Amino acid sequence: MTERDLDTASDALVDALAVHGDPATVAAGLTAHLEAGADHVCAQVLVRDGAEYVPALRSLAEALELPSARSR
Structure with a gap:
């Protein structure tokens, strides 16, 4: 990210921080955050x-x- 991304809360920054989409996309994004060290x-x-x-x-x-x- 650049300083401009941070200063303007760019779409790229928001997309990197907030995962959205169908369940598979969201699950992949959450998992990616964890794998990146969260x-x-x-x-x-x-x-x-x-x-x-x-x-x-x-x-x-x-x-x-x-x-x-899975138990339901």
């Missing part, structure tokens, strides 16, 4: 108005191959 990551799932969060969270958990996702 000791923790935070995921905030956004859904359309009126939609349920649990199916979205379950899809992400499955993409991350979390044990609790």
Whole structure:
């Protein structure tokens, strides 16, 4: 990143820090952050108005191959 990226919160900076997309893309991005040395990551799932969060969270958990996702 450049100083300009940091000063302007460029699209490249935001894309490097905030992963978005389908569950597989988000899981890959979260895993990449961990593999790059992050000791923790935070995921905030956004859904359309009126939609349920649990199916979205379950899809992400499955993409991350979390044990609790496989047991259901």
